[in-house]
Amino acid sequence: MFDVVYDGQTCTAFAVRYQGAVHAYLNRCSHVAMEMDWRAGHFFDLTGHYLVCASHGALFRPGDGVCIGGPGRGPLIKIQLQERDGWVFWQSQYRLRPVAF
Numbered sequence: 001m002f003d004v005v006y007d008g009q010t011c012t013a014f015a016v017r018y019q020g021a022v023h024a025y026l027n028r029c030s031h032v033a034m035e036m037d038w039r040a041g042h043f044f045d046l047t048g049h050y051l052v053c054a055s056h057g058a059l060f061r062p063g064d065g066v067c068i069g070g071p072g073r074g075p076l077i078k079i080q081l082q083e084r085d086g087w088v089f090w091q092s093q094y095r096l097r098p099v100a101f
């Protein structure tokens with residue numbers, strides 16, 4: 001997990017690797033603006049194919065953040081990433097920063 005500035009606020013974001021690609025989202029559910037991890041840093045459901053919100057169980061596709069079940073009200077907010085030479089960077093307004101996960 002890492003911090004990003006979103007809408008003027010410092011928020012937690014998370015990155016996951018799914019089917020070989022890395023994806024990152026704001027750690028904020030689209031149902032209610034609550035952090036989603038059911039245990040610190042754990043976002044996948046038991047199948048390993050969907051991101052699940054710990055509060056009310058909304059399910060999201062890890063590749064694009066689209067809600068596919070439960071009370072979510074739209075997709076997760078995606079964080080733009082770049083992966084180069086085994087390193088993953090998220091794009092801040094001013095520079096690339098490495099992501100550790």
Ligand code: FES
Nearest residue numbers: 029031053056058
């Ligand atoms: S806050 Fe995530 S499903 Fe309700």
